Each structure stands twice: as C-alpha cells, then as structure tokens.
Amino acid sequence: MSPRKPTQGSSDLIVVANRLPLDRVVLPGGQTTWRTAPGGLVTALEPVMRANKGAWIGWPGDTGETVKPFTDNGLTLVPIGISQNEYTEYYEGFCNATLWPLYHDVVAKPEFHREWWDAYIDVNERFAHAAAKQAAPGATVWVHDYQLQLVPQMLRELRPDLQIGFFLHIPFPPVELFSQLPWRRQLLEGLLGADLVGFQLPGAAGNFIRLVRQRVGHKTHRDQVYLPDGRVVRAAAFPISIDTKAFEELAGSEPVERRAKQIRDDLGNPAKIFLGVDRLDYTKGIYARLRAFSELIANGDLSVEDAVFLQVATPSREQVEQYRLLRNDIDQLVGRINGDLGRIGRPVISYLHSSFPRQEMAALYRAADIMVVTPFRDGMNLVAKEYVACRLDGDGALVLSEFAGAAEELKQSYLINPYDINGMKATMLQAYHAEPKELGRRMRAMRKQVSEHDVAFWAQSFLDSLAEAGAAHHDKKTRPALKT
Ligand code: GDG
Numbered sequence: 001m002s003p004r005k006p007t008q009g010s011s012d013l014i015v016v017a018n019r020l021p022l023d024r025v026v027l028p029g030g031q032t033t034w035r036t037a038p039g040g041l042v043t044a045l046e047p048v049m050r051a052n053k054g055a056w057i058g059w060p061g062d063t064g065e066t067v068k069p070f071t072d073n074g075l076t077l078v079p080i081g082i083s084q085n086e087y088t089e090y091y092e093g094f095c096n097a098t099l100w101p102l103y104h105d106v107v108a109k110p111e112f113h114r115e116w117w118d119a120y121i122d123v124n125e126r127f128a129h130a131a132a133k134q135a136a137p138g139a140t141v142w143v144h145d146y147q148l149q150l151v152p153q154m155l156r157e158l159r160p161d162l163q164i165g166f167f168l169h170i171p172f173p174p175v176e177l178f179s180q181l182p183w184r185r186q187l188l189e190g191l192l193g194a195d196l197v198g199f200q201l202p203g204a205a206g207n208f209i210r211l212v213r214q215r216v217g218h219k220t221h222r223d224q225v226y227l228p229d230g231r232v233v234r235a236a237a238f239p240i241s242i243d244t245k246a247f248e249e250l251a252g253s254e255p256v257e258r259r260a261k262q263i264r265d266d267l268g269n270p271a272k273i274f275l276g277v278d279r280l281d282y283t284k285g286i287y288a289r290l291r292a293f294s295e296l297i298a299n300g301d302l303s304v305e306d307a308v309f310l311q312v313a314t315p316s317r318e319q320v321e322q323y324r325l326l327r328n329d330i331d332q333l334v335g336r337i338n339g340d341l342g343r344i345g346r347p348v349i350s351y352l353h354s355s356f357p358r359q360e361m362a363a364l365y366r367a368a369d370i371m372v373v374t375p376f377r378d379g380m381n382l383v384a385k386e387y388v389a390c391r392l393d394g395d396g397a398l399v400l401s402e403f404a405g406a407a408e409e410l411k412q413s414y415l416i417n418p419y420d421i422n423g424m425k426a427t428m429l430q431a432y433h434a435e436p437k438e439l440g441r442r443m444r445a446m447r448k449q450v451s452e453h454d455v456a457f458w459a460q461s462f463l464d465s466l467a468e469a470g471a472a473h474h475d476k477k478t479r480p481a482l483k484t
Contacts, residue, residue: 085119152197310350
C-alpha cells in the first residue's frame with residue numbers, strides 16, 4: 001500500500017464498480033466514442049448521484065489507453081485503465097476463474113494462481129486510489145461486487161474520514177467452501193474496511209459473519225463485527241431489484257406488443273412458449289433445463305405443436321476456458337435435440353446466441369407463457385423479476401430455481417431443484433397445464449412484490465443503512481447527509 005496521501009476531491013457520493021455505465025467503442029474510422037450501457041444500477045442511483053455531485057469509478061471495458069475523468073449529463077465518470085496482462089490475470093483469471101466459481105457453490109472448479117492474486121491486489125489499489133482522490137471530505141463511497149473486495153480496506157487506510165459501503169451482487173459461500181481460498185483472510189479483511197457490507201440474502205450475511213469470527217478471530221454479535229480499533233461493521237441483506245415501472249411501461253408500449261405477437265407467429269404459434277434468457281454461464285443451468293424439456297417432448301408429454309423452447313444465451317466471458325466448453329456443450333445438445341426430435345419448421349429448441357436491445361427483451365417476456373430460470377446458484381436473478389414486471393395481464397408462469405436469490409421473494413413461482421431433472425420436468429408440465437385462475441393468483445402476488453420492491457427502494461435502503469452505520473462511528477458534523 002502506498003503511504004502517499006491522495007488529494008481530496010469534490011464528490012459527495014461515489015460509486016466504485018468494475019464497469020463504468022458507459023462503454024468505450026471504436027468507430028469504423030478509428031475514432032473512439034462512448035455508448036451508454038444503462039443498467040438498473042445507474043437508473044436507480046442517477047437522481048441521488050446528480051444531487052450529490054456524484055462520480056462513478058469503473059473500467060471502460062477495453063484495454064485501450066487510459067482516459068482522464070470527464071462529465072456526462074452531470075455525472076463525473078472516472079475511467080480506470082487495465083492492461084492486457086491485467087485483463088487476463090485479474091479479470092478473466094482471479095475474478096472469473098477463481099472467485100466466480102468459488103462463490104457459486106464450486107459449480108466449476110476454481111483455479112488458484114498466485115500471480116492472479118497479485119494482479120487482483122494491483123487493480124484494487126488503482127480503484128481505491130482513484131476513489132480517495134475523487135471523494136470530498138466525509139463523502140459516501142459505495143463499492144460494488146466481487147471484483148473489488150479489497151477496495152474498502154485500502155480506501156479506509158487512505159481516507160479514514162469516508163463512509164464506505166460494499167455490496168456483493170453474487171452469493172457469498174458457506175465457510176466450508178470459502179475456506180479453500182488461499183487468500184481468505186485478506187479478502188475478509190478487505191471487506192471489513194467498509195462500515196456496511198451488503199449481500200443479496202440474509203444467509204450470505206450470516207456466512208460472512210461466521211467466517212469473520214472463525215477465520216479472522218473478531219468478536220461478532222448478530223449482524224455486527226467488533227474490530228479491535230473500536231470500529232463496528234454491519235453485515236446485512238439488501239435484495240436487489242429492477243426498475244419495475246420502466247419495464248412495465250416498455251412492456252405495455254405498442255411496438256413491444258406488436259413485436260411479441262410477431263415472435264409468436266414466427267415460432268409457428270405453438271400452444272405455449274417456454275423461454276430462457278441468460279448470460280451463457282455454467283451457473284445458470286441452461287444445459288439441464290434444455291435436457292429436461294427435450295425429454296418431455298421425447299416421452300410424448302408434450303409435442304412440438306404444443307410447445308417450443310426459446311433459449312436466448314447472451315455471449316459472456318468468451319475467452320475463459322470453462323465458458324468456451326459450455327458453449328460447445330450447448331451447441332451440441334441443441335443440435336442433437338433438434339436433429340432427433342424436431343420436424344420441418346418445428347424445432348424443439350429455438351436457440352439464439354446473441355444479445356438484444358432491452359425492447360426486444362420485453363417483447364420476449366411478453367411473448368412467453370412459461371419463463372424457465374434454473375440456475376444452480378445465483379445471487380438474485382433479475383431476469384425472473386423482469387419477466388414478472390412485464391406480465392401486465394397477470395398471466396404467465398415462472399419456473400424458478402430454489403437456488404436463485406429471487407426465490408426468497410418470488411414464493412408463488414413454480415420452484416424447482418435444478419439438480420433434479422425429473423422434478424424439473426414434472427414442474428414444467430404442472431406450469432404448462434395450470435389453470436388461468438391459478439396462474440393469475442400466483443402472478444398477481446409476485447407482481448405486487450416487484451412493484452413494491454424496485455431498484456430505487458433497494459438503493460435507498462442500502463444508502464440509509466450506510467448513513468446509520470457510518471454515523472455511529474464518525475463525527476456527524478463533518479458528514480453532510482446525502483441529498484435525495
Ligand atoms: C449478477 C448476478 C444478480 C441479459 N441478456 C441481455 C440482457 N440481459 C440482462 C437481463 C438482466 C441482466 O442482463 C442479467 O442479470 P441477472 O441477474 O439475470 O444475472 P447476472 O448477469 O449473472 O448478474 C445476479 C445481478 O448481478 C444483479 O445484482 O441478480 O445474481 O449473477 O437485467 O435483462 N439485456 C439486454 N440484452 C440482452 O441480450 N438488453
């Protein structure tokens with residue numbers, strides 16, 4: 001850690017996340033430009049960010065030259081450059097081949113390499129220094145996700161005056177799995193630099209507290225950790241959500257309605273459409289779900305006139321070995337199923353390996369009768385919530401893995417165990433044959449949940465809890481409350 005104290009900046013609220021809410025793109029002529037990549041996080045935080053001279057620190061998504069901070073629509077953007085070697089060792093390596101599988105129940109085998117860990121430290125330091133430089137005295141800094149778990153502690157050493165929050169978007173594993181990590185203690189200490197450590201589910205917060213007690217030896221009581229220097233760190237659950245209203249409006253728009261009907265026509269107007277939408281990731285359980293569906297067709301429980309499975313798999317982490325293997329497996333499976341069971345103009349599975357504009361996603365959600373979300377482990381799963389938000393007529397069925405965080409809120413979904421193929425088949429059939437009245441009862445309850453708990457509610461509850469946690473340990477007079 002550099003002893004150099006950075007100069008202070010002027011932002012009262014800073015988001016530190018692996019990615020900027022903008023992508024740097026190279027135009028055909030060679031010039032570079034920026035394209036907004038608006039996610040739920042930006043939408044939720046935009047008003048409070050603008051009111052508080054907000055800044056967003058993140059990586060622009062390529063390994064091109066480093067760009068100076070700039071302002072876009074009243075928001076300061078601070079791009080953090082990473083080198084080609086860091087891309088391999090930090091991003092593809094430690095983030096996506098070590099932490100990602102380890103935190104998702106070891107669904108794939110995590111790789112441990114010391115040079116990847118060193119790159120992780122270097123990149124985390126760069127983010128921490130940028131945040132320290134950008135933050136006004138007593139500012140609030142909200143650090144996001146598994147790529148940046150060392151930032152809270154690094155930042156606290158540089159700027160003890162800050163109020164620091166951390167939110168983990170993916171699951172946090174139980175003691176037995178986390179303990180495999182050679183650098184388990186350093187990661188826990190990294191997170192303990194925050195005043196508030198947020199997780200998707202209470203179980204994950206419990207895992208963290210237990211690990212801190214067992215592996216770092218700090219005293220804990222309920223959701224609090226007592227550090228030797230007198231600081232108290234709170235760990236709690238803040239289940240993330242979506243911009244529900246925006247999805248509802250999009251789903252209700254005339255072009256989306258028209259497009260949904262077109263999709264049904266293009267699929268040959270089968271009685272029911274099953275839909276899967278996922279990043280092409282081995283945690284999402286795509287293979288098992290397609291096999292289950294194909295067995296329903298093969299056994300005659302469903303026919304290709306009754307049902308089609310539309311699977312959208314968004315390209316993801318394509319340089320990482322495990323992801324390349326998965327893509328081949330799915331390609332082969334889809335080819336075999338369609339070859340064996342499909343008919344002319346009637347494939348069993350309609351498979352798209354590409355990404356689509358948000359409007360097309362809403363049309364897909366509107367077109368589908370049964371949404372199938374079957375991850376082996378998932379922090380939350382926003383696709384499940386988006387489907388519910390788009391079902392304006394209160395119909396449609398959600399088949400949902402009990403291992404997705406969303407299952408704790410969407411209790412009226414058709415819950416399945418993705419490891420149990422027969423169970424999954426039976427539940428998919430149950431959803432297929434369900435009476436409209438039953439579907440309506442379930443969907444109405446789930447719609448109420450996502451409309452009352454949207455992403456703005458999530459962001460506000462986290463920031464309110466952070467202000468409370470921070471206020472307990474700092475002089476309130478030097479800490480201006482966030483304007484909302
Ligand atoms: C991580 C955690 C947690 C997908 N394809 C396209 C597209 N998407 C959008 C979906 C949805 C988002 O991407 C995916 O979010 P998920 O939550 O389903 O999954 P992860 O990417 O794994 O996200 C997860 C999340 O962080 C938030 O905390 O819920 O558990 O793993 O919004 O709609 N969007 C567009 N085109 C696509 O082709 N426009």
